[in-house]
Amino acid sequence: MKKIHLVIVVVGSLLLGYLSVQLPKIIGSLTDAFVQNQVLARPMIALAILLFGINILNAINQYVTQTLGIEYADEMRHKVIDKYVLLDTDVLLGTGEYRQLFSADIQALQQFFAATLPKCLQQSITFLLAVYALGKIDLWLLLAILSPMVCYTLPTKYFNYRQKKILVALRKTQIESQEIANNSFENKAEIYQFNNAPFFVERFSKQQQHWAELFLKVDVAKNIFKTFPRTLDALSLALAFLIGGYLFMAHALTLGQLVSILGYLTYLNAPFKNVFILLLDVQQALLAQRSLNNYLALKEIKSGGLSLPKLNQVEFIQSKQLVVTLTPGKHLYLLGKTGSGKSTLFNQLCGYDAGSNVEIKYNQNKIASFKRQDLRRQVTLVAQQGIILPGTIRENIWLTPESRLLPAEQKFFDDWVSRFEKGAETIVNEDHAGLSGGERQIIWILRALAQAKGLLLLDEITAALDGQIAKELTKLVDARQDLIVIEILHRTQHLKPTDKVLYLENGQLAYTDFKRVGQINDTNITAK
Numbered sequence: 001m002k003k004i005h006l007v008i009v010v011v012g013s014l015l016l017g018y019l020s021v022q023l024p025k026i027i028g029s030l031t032d033a034f035v036q037n038q039v040l041a042r043p044m045i046a047l048a049i050l051l052f053g054i055n056i057l058n059a060i061n062q063y064v065t066q067t068l069g070i071e072y073a074d075e076m077r078h079k080v081i082d083k084y085v086l087l088d089t090d091v092l093l094g095t096g097e098y099r100q101l102f103s104a105d106i107q108a109l110q111q112f113f114a115a116t117l118p119k120c121l122q123q124s125i126t127f128l129l130a131v132y133a134l135g136k137i138d139l140w141l142l143l144a145i146l147s148p149m150v151c152y153t154l155p156t157k158y159f160n161y162r163q164k165k166i167l168v169a170l171r172k173t174q175i176e177s178q179e180i181a182n183n184s185f186e187n188k189a190e191i192y193q194f195n196n197a198p199f200f201v202e203r204f205s206k207q208q209q210h211w212a213e214l215f216l217k218v219d220v221a222k223n224i225f226k227t228f229p230r231t232l233d234a235l236s237l238a239l240a241f242l243i244g245g246y247l248f249m250a251h252a253l254t255l256g257q258l259v260s261i262l263g264y265l266t267y268l269n270a271p272f273k274n275v276f277i278l279l280l281d282v283q284q285a286l287l288a289q290r291s292l293n294n295y296l297a298l299k300e301i302k303s304g305g306l307s308l309p310k311l312n313q314v315e316f317i318q319s320k321q322l323v324v325t326l327t328p329g330k331h332l333y334l335l336g337k338t339g340s341g342k343s344t345l346f347n348q349l350c351g352y353d354a355g356s357n358v359e360i361k362y363n364q365n366k367i368a369s370f371k372r373q374d375l376r377r378q379v380t381l382v383a384q385q386g387i388i389l390p391g392t393i394r395e396n397i398w399l400t401p402e403s404r405l406l407p408a409e410q411k412f413f414d415d416w417v418s419r420f421e422k423g424a425e426t427i428v429n430e431d432h433a434g435l436s437g438g439e440r441q442i443i444w445i446l447r448a449l450a451q452a453k454g455l456l457l458l459d460e461i462t463a464a465l466d467g468q469i470a471k472e473l474t475k476l477v478d479a480r481q482d483l484i485v486i487e488i489l490h491r492t493q494h495l496k497p498t499d500k501v502l503y504l505e506n507g508q509l510a511y512t513d514f515k516r517v518g519q520i521n522d523t524n525i526t527a528k
Contacts, residue, residue: 005068006113012061013118017125019054024263025133026050032256061118069114073106076292080106080387105288112285120278123271130267137257141243145265148235149272236265306365308374311454314349314484316502316509317359324502324511328454329481333495334488335517336504342488345504349457349486351375357507362455378454382461386444388435393417394424396443403450409476413446416469438465445473449480456480458487 030043134142244258253261316323326332336342344356351367360367367375389396397403397413405413413424420426428435428443435443445461458477462470474494477485486502489495497515504510 005064005071008064009061009068009113009118010121012057012064013121014125016054016057016061016118017122018129019050019057020122021126021129021133021264021267022050023047023054024260024267027263028254028256028258028260030256031259032254035255065114065118069110069112072113073110076106076109079296080292105291108281108284108288109292112281116278116281116285119274120282123267123274123278126267127271130264134261134264134268137253137261138243138247141240141247141261144239144243145236145268148239149268233269236269237262240265304369305371306369306374308362308370308378308454311362311378311484313361313363314455314486315361315364316511317361318357318509323358323509326484326486328484330500331478331485331487333492333499333501333514334486334504335492335501340504341507342504346381346457346459346488349455350379350381358509379457380448380452380455381457381459382444382448383459384461386440386447388428388440388443390429392425392427393420393443396428397447397450399447399451403447405446405450406476406480408479409446409449412472412476416442438469441465442469442473445477449476452480452483454484456483456485458485460488460490 026043026047030040030047032038033040033043131142131146134145240261244253244261247253248255248258312328314326324332334342334345341356341358345358345360348356348358348360348367351372362370362375362378389399397405417424417426441461442465448456448458456477462473465473492514495501495514497513499514500511501514501517502509502511503517
């Protein structure tokens with residue numbers, strides 16, 4: 001991000017605010033000149049010059065702010081992409097969510113520089129100058145107009161807080177309802193354990209009812225919230241006409257000054273009406289910046305000097321007891337409730353210090369013993385949300401000269417990519433233009449298969465795919481006898497009773513068959 005652009009945005013926004021607030025003054029002078037039969041040439045020329053200057057400055061400022069937003073977004077996007085490519089893996093943060101892409105955060109920061117920052121600066125300077133100008137005309141009139149604005153902030157803040165609280169609860173309820181609807185593992189375990197389908201239906205119905213009630217509250221809060229700006233506009237205008245008209249009749253101010261006062265109301269009301277929206281945008285930008293900084297500052301486990309030409313064995317150890325040993329050809333499913341530690345375990349497998357009480361060894365050595373570059377070559381992760389690099393579909397899958405697909409995988413790719421007009425040479429970008437969620441997921445899976453060498457980590461990889469495509473890709477993954485595959489699952493309906501799972505509960509591991517997961521509790525989690 002060029003600092004000169006930021007300086008231009010700040011200066012340009014302040015200057016634009018200053019020029020804008022001169023309009024009511026010039027229009028007032030023009031009104032007085034017209035009423036008093038004076039020469040109109042001078043105020044008309046001044047008005048024309050001011051309008052021309054505002055338009056020119058607004059165009060320049062808009063161009064610079066958009067450029068600044070795009071530059072900053074590109075800078076952050078390239079940093080994230082560079083880190084992603086450097087690691088060869090997506091990364092899990094402490095929240096348990098895949099956040100390596102940060103597309104929403106980057107867009108929030110782009111919007112901050114392109115719109116929020118200049119609007120804050122411009123409205124701040126226009127408000128201060130309008131207060132100063134009104135104070136010079138009549139101090140009591142200024143106080144009368146400001147009073148309802150101060151009162152307006154109190155209910156606005158209350159409804160803003162209330163609406164935010166309801167929206168958080170609404171989002172949580174939507175997620176819980178979706179988990180039930182998707183037959184998440186937690187709910188399947190409950191149904192399996194209690195063997196009670198009505199229990200599932202009743203719980204889902206209650207969630208839907210609660211969701212509907214919250215949605216109604218949000219709608220009511222929005223409608224009430226919308227009435228306050230309209231009330232503020234009407235009240236301020238009424239006070240200006242009432243007091244200003246009285247002062248005009250008493251010859252305390254001219255008609256031009258009264259016209260100017262009505263113009264200044266715009267610059268007084270707008271900041272009050274927008275303050276909480278702008279504060280919310282600023283808060284969102286700050287949170288986005290914090291998320292990006294946390295990701296970019298994420299530190300890897302200090303690497304050692306051991307080479308890892310081929311990852312042939314993964315061991316999970318807890319309380320100094322071996323839980324399970326995995327070798328190439330093994331496909332292990334990782335199950336557990338939200339917050340049980342699945343994401344933390346994937347963090348460790350990727351080579352990050354997750355602070356877990358589980359010890360993981362590669363080829364009977366601690367992960368930290370190996371060279372970092374060797375770990376990157378041997379561990380590949382497919383997240384729920386990956387990254388699309390600018391270029392063609394082919395370039396997104398074959399990232400390195402060593403990338404390759406097996407014959408069955410290549411056939412699947414050829415058949416799938418034929419649906420695009422330009423086939424493998426179809427241009428895509430980091431904004432996923434022209435790609436559906438399922439198509440992006442297919443690219444991420446094929447990319448992983450093309451570069452996977454030792455350990456393949458999957459996180460609910462078929463969530464956005466239709467049944468047939470999901471089956472085909474699962475079959476391709478299962479056919480990779482040269483890989484150790486560990487897959488996080490939230491929906492378990494396709495699992496067979498004999499499938500091996502690693503079940504997590506309260507930070508404890510249990511290696512077992514899927515048919516036994518409904519019976520697992522704290523008392524019988526044992527190492528095997």
